[in-house]
Amino acid sequence: MYRVACPSCGAEVVFRSTISVMAVCEYCRTVVLRELEAVREQGKLSNVLEDASPLQIGSSGVYLGRHFALVGRIQLRYDAGFWNEWYALFDDGSAGWLAEAGGQYVFTLAVNDATEIPAFDVLRVGAIYRYGGNSYTMSDVRSARCTGGQGELPFAIKDGWEAKVADARCRDRFLTLDYSDDKPQAYVGNATPLATLNMQLLRDDDAIVATAGRLRGTPQTLACPSCGSPLDFPAGVATQLVCPACHAEVDCSSDTAMLIAKRSELASVKTTLSIGDVGTIAGRKWSVIGLLRCRELEDATSSWSEYLLYHPSAGLQWLVESEEGWDQVRVLDIWPESASMEQAVYKGEQFRHLYEYASVVTFAAGAFNWRAAVGDKTWISDYERNGVKLTRESSAQEMGWSRSERVSAQLVGQWFGKPALAAASAKRTTLAGGRESLRRPAIYAMVAFLLFNLPIWIASGFDSDILMVGFVAMILLWIPANQDFDG
Numbered sequence: 504m505y506r507v508a509c510p511s512c513g514a515e516v517v518f519r520s521t522i523s524v525m526a527v528c529e530y531c532r533t534v535v536l537r538e539l540e541a542v543r544e545q546g547k548l549s550n551v552l553e554d555a556s557p558l559q560i561g562s563s564g565v566y567l568g569r570h571f572a573l574v575g576r577i578q579l580r581y582d583a584g585f586w587n588e589w590y591a592l593f594d595d596g597s598a599g600w601l602a603e604a605g606g607q608y609v610f611t612l613a614v615n616d617a618t619e620i621p622a623f624d625v626l627r628v629g630a631i632y633r634y635g636g637n638s639y640t641m642s643d644v645r646s647a648r649c650t651g652g653q654g655e656l657p658f659a660i661k662d663g664w665e666a667k668v669a670d671a672r673c674r675d676r677f678l679t680l681d682y683s684d685d686k687p688q689a690y691v692g693n694a695t696p697l698a699t700l701n702m703q704l705l706r707d708d709d710a711i712v713a714t715a716g717r718l719r720g721t722p723q724t725l726a727c728p729s730c731g732s733p734l735d736f737p738a739g740v741a742t743q744l745v746c747p748a749c750h751a752e753v754d755c756s757s758d759t760a761m762l763i764a765k766r767s768e769l770a771s772v773k774t775t776l777s778i779g780d781v782g783t784i785a786g787r788k789w790s791v792i793g794l795l796r797c798r799e800l801e802d803a804t805s806s807w808s809e810y811l812l813y814h815p816s817a818g819l820q821w822l823v824e825s826e827e828g829w830d831q832v833r834v835l836d837i838w839p840e841s842a843s844m845e846q847a848v849y850k851g852e853q854f855r856h857l858y859e860y861a862s863v864v865t866f867a868a869g870a871f872n873w874r875a876a877v878g879d880k881t882w883i884s885d886y887e888r889n890g891v892k893l894t895r896e897s898s899a900q901e902m903g904w905s906r907s908e909r910v911s912a913q914l915v916g917q918w919f920g921k922p923a924l925a926a927a928s929a930k931r932t933t934l935a936g937g938r939e940s941l942r943r944p945a946i947y948a949m950v951a952f953l954l955f956n957l958p959i960w961i962a963s964g965f966d967s968d969i970l971m972v973g974f975v976a977m978i979l980l981w982i983p984a985n986q987d988f989d990g
């Protein structure tokens with residue numbers, strides 16, 4: 504422990520860690536740099552925004568059998584939201600990072616044996632990075648700016664500091680590449696629900712309500728900054744709202760609502776379920792908080808609805824309603840071991856590749872845990888095994904996996920107390936991905952495949968093995984596109 508007087512206001516500033524190079528004065532927000540045995544001030548750092556986090560400086564826990572305490576934090580904002588990086592100090596003097604976003608936690612430790620880290624500018628979502636015998640898939644590439652901080656940190660930052668980071672996933676493992684310094688640094692870890700970290704000295708609910716005015720996940724209402732309509736959302740879970748009345752896009756990831764875009768040109772859309780509808784699924788009451796209308800990029804006549812459902816302790820899930828019926832969808836925390844144009848392997852089981860296509864959002868309303876906007880395009884790969892579908896969705900910034908299962912319209916009608924839903928659906932034909940629709944997906948699967956893989960080939964320096972796999976996959980895609988499905 505190293506105590507100094509703040510060079511600006513004279514208050515005591517404490518360095519708990521010998522590897523910390525800066526600490527923020529609690530009283531005047533001055534960034535205090537430690538250099539040899541002297542200290543120097545370097546600008547100010549804004550206070551953190553209240554985000555109803557249960558964590559605080561001083562909270563302690565156990566990660567992989569080692570005791571740690573949180574000694575600092577940085578808040579970072581990027582165009583799709585906002586997250587906390589907590590600087591954790593272990594008893595042996597080493598350190599790690601606990602990232603917190605929307606109630607999800609990832610613990611990572613710096614590693615020094617990562618080699619051939621690609622430059623940030625060539626990183627692409629979907630590219631493979633190999634570390635420690637594992638193949639990590641880039642899931643998230645973003646630039647974020649620091650909006651506040653507290654406590655002590657291992658590097659010097661001030662307001663406006665920019666972080667360039669990329670996350671990669673391999674099954675349940677996370678790898679983060681941080682480009683903030685001259686030399687990129689790799690961190691490796693895994694998703695760790697707070698309950699598994701044995702946390703002590705967390706903020707209690709009263710303390711959170713006293714400072715943040717709300718608990719994470721509790722219903723909150725905000726007046727639309729564009730038209731004044733009330734917007735309902737779960738606090739700390741939703742990061743963006745789309746006003747159902749005027750379609751304005753509003754950022755609600757921190758304690759001030761910000762208007763992102765007005766979309767007065769959009770007309771409202773009639774959907775089977777509406778925002779605010781409550782359904783009882785397996786004994787839990789789920790609320791519809793957001794809805795999207797989407798269509799295939801190449802087929803203006805196609806369309807389906809996606810409903811985002813929220814439960815305070817069970818989190819989020821989706822219901823998707825299409826011509827073919829209803830699907831219940833959950834985002835996968837553990838990613839498949841591998842995925843190709845033929846199959847995906849998930850927990851040792853093989854899922855057969857079905858379709859490749861691109862979707863575009865044509866309408867959005869309600870609350871979302873990312874930045875949803877009309878015109879968003881997503882590349883989709885579907886895989887299937889015994890009626891269970893795995894779907895990979897990727898955009899230029901992000902990639903994710905989900906698992907879906909068909910549910911009957913009758914059951915959805917029961918959940919939401921809409922008996923008419925069950926009756927109406929009986930008239931529908933069950934196309935179940937009709938043969939006709941296979942041909943076009945096969946053709947633009949090739950286009951999607953090329954677009955999707957080009958950055959990976961570039962990133963790999965046109966590695967011959969990767970190119971060969973791509974070439975074989977192209978041939979396999981070309982064959983079904985030219986077969987007569989009616990035969």
Ligand SMILES: [Zn+2]
Nearest residue numbers: 509512528531
């Ligand atoms: Zn001070």
Ligand SMILES: [Zn+2]
Nearest residue numbers: 727730746749
């Ligand atoms: Zn509005």
